[in-house]
Amino acid sequence: MASVNKTENGAAHPRPESNLRGRRRISEGIIQGLLFLSGAFSILITVGIVYELGKEALLFFQMPEIDLLSTILSTRWQPHTSDFGIWGLVAATFMTSLIAMLVAGPLGLAVAIYLSEYASDRARGILKPILEVLAGIPTIVYGYFALSFMTPLLRLIFGRDVVQIYNTGSAGLVMGILILPLIASMTEDALSAVPRALREAGYGMGATKLEVALQVVVPAALSGIAAAMILGISRAIGETMIVAVAAGQGPNFTFNPFKGAETITGHIVRISGGDLSYDSIDYNSIFFLGLLLFVMTLALNVISQRIVRRFREVYE
Amino acid sequence: MKTLLMPKGFDTNLGGRKRSGLVWFWIFQAATAAGVIALTVLILNIIDGAFGYVALEARVQPETLAANGAGIENQTKDQLVALLRSRLSQGAFGKLEKERSFSGRSRADVYDLILERIVRYEVAESWDLWTSVTKPGEIKAETLVNHPEAVLRFRYWLNPRFVAGPQTSVAMTAGVRTAILGTLWTILFTIILAFPVGVGAAIYLEEYAGSSWFNRLIQTNINNLAGVPSIVYGMLGLAIFVRALEPLSSGAAFGLVEPTTANGRTVLAAGLTLGLLVLPIIIINAQEAIRAVPRSLRNASYGLGATKWQTTWHHVLPGAIPGILTGTILAISRAIGETAPLVVVGASTAISFDPTSPFSKFTTLPIQIYQWTARPQAEFRSLAAAAILVLLIMLLSLNAAAILLRNRYSRRG
Numbered sequence: 001m002a003s004v005n006k007t008e009n010g011a012a013h014p015r016p017e018s019n020l021r022g023r024r025r026i027s028e029g030i031i032q033g034l035l036f037l038s039g040a041f042s043i044l045i046t047v048g049i050v051y052e053l054g055k056e057a058l059l060f061f062q063m064p065e066i067d068l069l070s071t072i073l074s075t076r077w078q079p080h081t082s083d084f085g086i087w088g089l090v091a092a093t094f095m096t097s098l099i100a101m102l103v104a105g106p107l108g109l110a111v112a113i114y115l116s117e118y119a120s121d122r123a124r125g126i127l128k129p130i131l132e133v134l135a136g137i138p139t140i141v142y143g144y145f146a147l148s149f150m151t152p153l154l155r156l157i158f159g160r161d162v163v164q165i166y167n168t169g170s171a172g173l174v175m176g177i178l179i180l181p182l183i184a185s186m187t188e189d190a191l192s193a194v195p196r197a198l199r200e201a202g203y204g205m206g207a208t209k210l211e212v213a214l215q216v217v218v219p220a221a222l223s224g225i226a227a228a229m230i231l232g233i234s235r236a237i238g239e240t241m242i243v244a245v246a247a248g249q250g251p252n253f254t255f256n257p258f259k260g261a262e263t264i265t266g267h268i269v270r271i272s273g274g275d276l277s278y279d280s281i282d283y284n285s286i287f288f289l290g291l292l293l294f295v296m297t298l299a300l301n302v303i304s305q306r307i308v309r310r311f312r313e314v315y316e
Numbered sequence: 317m318k319t320l321l322m323p324k325g326f327d328t329n330l331g332g333r334k335r336s337g338l339v340w341f342w343i344f345q346a347a348t349a350a351g352v353i354a355l356t357v358l359i360l361n362i363i364d365g366a367f368g369y370v371a372l373e374a375r376v377q378p379e380t381l382a383a384n385g386a387g388i389e390n391q392t393k394d395q396l397v398a399l400l401r402s403r404l405s406q407g408a409f410g411k412l413e414k415e416r417s418f419s420g421r422s423r424a425d426v427y428d429l430i431l432e433r434i435v436r437y438e439v440a441e442s443w444d445l446w447t448s449v450t451k452p453g454e455i456k457a458e459t460l461v462n463h464p465e466a467v468l469r470f471r472y473w474l475n476p477r478f479v480a481g482p483q484t485s486v487a488m489t490a491g492v493r494t495a496i497l498g499t500l501w502t503i504l505f506t507i508i509l510a511f512p513v514g515v516g517a518a519i520y521l522e523e524y525a526g527s528s529w530f531n532r533l534i535q536t537n538i539n540n541l542a543g544v545p546s547i548v549y550g551m552l553g554l555a556i557f558v559r560a561l562e563p564l565s566s567g568a569a570f571g572l573v574e575p576t577t578a579n580g581r582t583v584l585a586a587g588l589t590l591g592l593l594v595l596p597i598i599i600i601n602a603q604e605a606i607r608a609v610p611r612s613l614r615n616a617s618y619g620l621g622a623t624k625w626q627t628t629w630h631h632v633l634p635g636a637i638p639g640i641l642t643g644t645i646l647a648i649s650r651a652i653g654e655t656a657p658l659v660v661v662g663a664s665t666a667i668s669f670d671p672t673s674p675f676s677k678f679t680t681l682p683i684q685i686y687q688w689t690a691r692p693q694a695e696f697r698s699l700a701a702a703a704i705l706v707l708l709i710m711l712l713s714l715n716a717a718a719i720l721l722r723n724r725y726s727r728r729g
Contacts, residue, residue: 031625035524038516039531042538042599045592049548052555110347118344127348134355136715138653140682141362141704144689148697149361177354184351206328210337231543238545240656241682245689265547265656272550272660278559290551294544301543 053294056287063281088251089289092261096172096243097236099257103176104232108183109225115184116191117213128185135181143245146174151246154258162258166248169257175242183232190224191217223311227304234300238293240265264289362708365701366473368448371459371466372488375436388430393423396430403434428477432489439487439695440466473702483684485666487695492703494670495684498583499652499710501671502680505587506594506651511644513591514598518640521599522606523628542596550657553589558661561585567675581662584674589661590654594647601643602636609635638725645718649711655682681707 111131115124150170155163163169194217202212218225248260249270262270268286276283381388383395391399397418401409412418412429421429431437440463443455448470459468481491517538525531562580563569565588609632617627633640663683671678679687681703688700 028623028625032520032524035516035520038513039520039525039534041513042517042534042541042595045541045552045595046537048556049544049552052552053548056555107347107350110344111351114344114348118341119348127352130352130355134351136649136653136711137358138655138682138707138711140653140655140685140689141358141708144365144685144697144700144704145358145361147689148365148701149357177351177358180351180354208333208337210340211333214340234543238547240545240547241686244656244659245686265545268547268551269656269659272554272662276662287551287555290548294548297543297545297548298540301540305539 049294053287053291056284057291059279060281060284060288063284086289086292088253089262089264089267091253091255092168092243092247092251093237093263093265095168095255095257095261096175096239096247096263097233099169099172100175100179100236100239101229101233103173104179104183104236105229107176108180108228108232109187111180111184112187112191113213113218116188117209117217131181131184134177135185137178139178139239139241140245142174142178143241146170146242146246150174158258164248164258164260166246166260167258168243168247168261168263171243171245171247172257174246175236175239178239178242179232179235182235183228186228186231187221187225190221190228193224194220223307226311227308230300230304230307234297234304237300238265238297240269244269264293268293362701362704364445365698366705367445368443368471368473368698369452369455369468370442370471370695371440371463371468372437373440373463373466375438376434378435381430381434388427388435393421393426396423396426400426400429400433408433432486436486437488439693442471442695442698444698471698473698474705478699478702479706482670483667483679487693487699490699492681492684492706494667495679495681495703496706497670498678498683499680501583501674501676502587502590502658502678503648503652505584505674506590507644507648509588509591510595510598510647514595514644514647515602515640517595517599518602518606519628519633522603523624523632538596538599542600546593546654547656547660549589549593550660552592553585553657553661557585557588565675567673579662581664581677582675583671583678586658586661586663586678586680587674589657590651593654593657594651597647597650598644601647602640605636605639605643606632608639638721642718642722645714645721649714649718652680652711652714653682653707655686658683659686681710 115127119127147170150173151163151165151167154167154170154173155165198216198220199212202216207215243263243266247266248262249266250260250262251267252259252261254261268289271282271286276286378388381399383391383399386395388396388399400412404412412433418426441459448455456468459466478491479496480493481489483492483494484490517534521531521535521538525534557565558580565580565582565585567582567584613631613635614627617631622630658680664677664679666687667677667679685700685703685707688696688703691697
């Protein structure tokens with residue numbers, strides 16, 4: 001700010017050039033330094049995440065109760081009996097993400113094809129904001145929806161004895177609705193980027209609209225679609241509030257979608273919900289889980305970006 | 317004609333191809349309709365929970381409180397105050413007096429206190445809106461059988477008292493004022509951290525940074541940070557703001573510790589955590605806005621002898637500011653809806669006093685919704701639905717503001 005006033009004064013009362021030049025450079029340098037610090041701050045965040053999660057996770061493995069081998073191999077996670085097998089939590093995360101992707105993948109692709117290939121401008125003008133609204137609803141609202149609508153619906157269809165009150169199926173289905181807009185809009189961007197000429201060539205060969213859409217446009221946009229799907233999976237793995245509310249409390253190694261099972265994120269939320277004391281085994285264990293989560297989602301995000309960059313078809 | 321052009325034995329199967337084209341068109345359309353239906357059902361489901369009949373059982377029947385033949389509805393304020401004084405313990409009455417003197421309270425306020433502290437209505441059973449509208453007769457019959465003492469009322473869970481009232485543990489009197497104030501306090505610190513740093517970083521990356529490896533690292537890093545699950549930010553906030561910087565975030569460093577908070581689980585820590593969370597989003601949006609400012613503007617400014625910063629401040633930023641603000645508002649609305657990181661940072665489960673400083677304990681609207689949703693009783697589910705409506709209205713107005721801003725400036729440009 002100071003520099004701005006100075007320069008404005010300078011403009012109002014012209015001074016010898018040499019003087020002006022010298023003074024301006026200092027403030028410009030300071031400003032540039034501050035801007036650089038703002039930019040570099042984001043690196044600090046990443047370093048902070050890796051350092052803090054890594055440190056606590058290391059402490060976790062140094063605890064006398066922890067046996068690295070059984071952590072990696074066992075399916076039981078019971079902190080109070082010193083059982084820390086991650087597979088129960090991982091299996092539940094896998095289940096909810098899988099169900100979510102089974103919903104959001106095909107639906108998102110279909111919505112994207114409809115929006116990009118079939119919909120009139122007017123229909124697109126109505127539908128895209130609706131998808132944006134869906135994407136903007138806080139996840140806790142979806143959690144409420146899962147518990148108060150999807151679970152009763154599942155229990156009505158499959159019977160109350162089969163479906164538990166908390167179950168991964170309901171959480172996964174609702175999570176699919178949550179991820180649908182993300183996949184649809186990313187896929188639509190990819191489809192719209194395919195040049196018109198390719199479509200016209202398809203029509204020229206006598207293909208129907210569907211054949212052009214599925215056999216010309218979709219293959220041409222495949223890298224973008226794959227990136228969208230991978231990002232969707234990453235989002236599903238990291239999604240927290242839906243599973244915390246609806247998927248069940250307590251680790252449970254099961255692949256039955258009608259049974260309750262806690263995911264990695266759900267477990268972190270439940271454990272840290274109370275007043276967690278520092279350096280306890282619970283405290284360190286959630287940082288280990290957080291690190292696991294961070295590494296998984298980061299890997300997926302990086303793969304997604306790589307796919308876009310490497311396999312992007314460049315049309316000139 | 318057609319057949320002549322085709323080689324012998326070649327089957328165009330036009331009918332079949334057209335039919336499958338039509339079928340798939342229906343499928344694509346149905347998928348899109350499914351998305352719209354999902355949104356509709358979601359909103360209807362919330363409205364369904366937020367209104368409906370409740371059967372209320374009173375701890376003390378209101379009729380027994382009548383004085384000189386006048387029921388409590390017809391008594392004057394002084395009579396009601398006297399009633400409160402006689403029914404409540406000395407201490408409890410003194411506490412109410414201390415909160416706000418009875419001479420300063422209105423009659424309606426005192427009347428509400430009577431209902432709250434003496435009559436103490438409790439929800440025996442509650443019904444959703446759909447049942448309440450379609451089967452009022454059955455509800456009445458059921459209430460007569462199951463809760464003969466109860467009175468049946470149609471309750472708007474979303475009402476002015478709910479919005480303006482403090483959080484309590486009783487469903488009938490609980491409000492979201494504490495949570496709304498908590499959200500506003502938290503978001504204030506989110507903006508203070510994320511807006512200047514985010515815009516600064518965007519200016520650096522777009523106007524100053526060359527393509528050195530470090531600058532490319534910053535850019536890649538920001539893109540990756542945008543995809544980190546929010547709960548991981550919560551853990552970062554817990555480790556850094558709550559634990560490592562406890563003297564700062566609890567206010568101890570400034571001698572401002574509130575008696576109720578001994579640790580760093582404060583509004584300040586929560587706000588900064590959310591600030592880290594939305595920072596990448598703000599940077600990416602601001603970058604786009606800055607990039608959209610035409611190159612010629614910068615060149616004209618340089619041509620007149622302006623320095624880099626003069627050009628940026630006087631010519632690039634004014635052109636980019638609508639886009640930057642729109643992006644920031646969207647990022648802020650994301651922060652307002654975040655729940656998971658705040659649970660990890662240590663939002664309080666039940667506080668009934670409003671946050672008054674950066675070092676207060678806090679709860680926010682989504683946290684409150686989470687608490688109420690997690691309770692098994694139907695009446696708390698209804699409270700959650702009402703709170704969701706408050707949250708959605710808040711977010712919708714923010715988004716509407718962003719859209720208005722965008723339209724207004726884009727027309728000019």
